[in-house]
Amino acid sequence: MIKKITNNITKYGYFETLKKIIFYPYNFYLYKKKRNFLNLKNAKDRFTEIYKTNYWNNEESVSGPGSTIEITENLRSKLPIVLKKYNINTILDAPCGDFNWMKLFLADNKLTKYIGGDIVPEIIKKNNQLYKNNAVTxxxxDIIKESLPECDLMICRDCLIHFSYKDISNFLKNFCNSPIKYLLVTNFRFKNNSHSSNRDIITGDHRVIDLMAKPFNFPSPLFSIKEKDEQNLGSVHMELFDKSQLSSIKN
Ligand SMILES: C[S@@+](CC[C@H](N)C(=O)[O-])C[C@H]1O[C@@H](n2cnc3c(N)ncnc32)[C@H](O)[C@@H]1O
Known part of the structure; x- marks a missing residue:
């Protein structure tokens, strides 16, 4: 506590630190109030509330700061390598969120079939109104418990970071029972000796996860695309796995 206050004084000065201490109870109350949606009874209601209130607080995308055009630049430029190398013509992108960066990618890279899936009905309705065509729908x-449609690849970006351990495990079982061969999924590789380790949350909340660490113990990916790390918590990657690699670790 003392160390935190000293650090604050060094960083912000005495006056700002004093203000922070005085207003701490009020700011804590606001923080708790903002997170009231976590008391909603199911994941669909929680993510719908997140969508309706723009909880992730980004002007460009309701899917949050990780879904902007700028932050996805490297991903968009490297994704064609994966498609070519693994002969991928059809994609399930779930969750698709508001399709903010993917619309740019698909404008330059034609697929036989693209299916965007999301748990929030309003997002799906709007995406269909704006972007549906012969190849895009x-x-x-709900990727945790509903059947996943046949595709060559599932992209699951910035999603497991919002799931409890139990829901991650159920999603992995669901994926392994699906007809889809490859999974491209977000992973945070924690730095060696960093303070970070995996922890459980309520679905709808947020923390970063390292899929290679306990309790997930994923094997080495077939392919990896480094993303920009907007939170500076470790290096962020989209990692590619074959279903056969994941079947043996699902629990
Ligand atoms: C941070 S956004 C990421 C969206 C997208 N992958 C991207 O890169 O822009 C997370 C999305 O996951 C969706 N979501 C949460 N739980 C889900 C579930 N069980 N099934 C499908 N979508 C889900 C949310 O509604 C939200 O749109």
Whole structure:
């Protein structure tokens, strides 16, 4: 506590630190109030509330700061390598969020079929109104428990970071029972000796996870695309796995 206050004084000065101490109870109350949606009874209601209130607080995308055009620049430029190398013509992108960066990617890279899936009905309705065409469609889908449609690849970006351990495990079982061969999924590789280790949360909340560490113990990926790390918590990657690699670790 003392160390925290000293650090604050060094960083912000005496006056700002004093203000922070005085207003701490009020700011804590506001923080708790903002997170009231976590008391909603199911994941669909929680993510719908996140969508309706723009909880992730980004002007460009309701899917949050990780979904902007700028932050996805490297991903968009490297994704064609994966598609070519693994002969991928059809993609399930779930969750698709508001399709903010993917719309740019698909404008330059034509697929036989793209299905965007998300648990929030309003997102799906809007995406279909704006972007649906012969090759592109959007469906309401809960990736934890609903059947996943046939595709060569599933992209699951910035999603497991919002799931409890139990829901991550159920999603992995669901994926392994699906007809989809490859999974491209967000992973934070924690730095050696860093303070970070995996922890459980309520679905709808947020923390970063390292899929190679306990309790997930994923094997080495087939392919990896480094992303920009907007939170500076470790290096962020989209990692590619074959279903056969994951079947043996699901629990
Ligand atoms: C941070 S956004 C990421 C969206 C997208 N992958 C991207 O890169 O822009 C997370 C999304 O996951 C969706 N979501 C949460 N739980 C889900 C579930 N069980 N099934 C499908 N979508 C889910 C949310 O509604 C939200 O749109």
């Amino acid at each position: 959007f469906v309401e889908l």
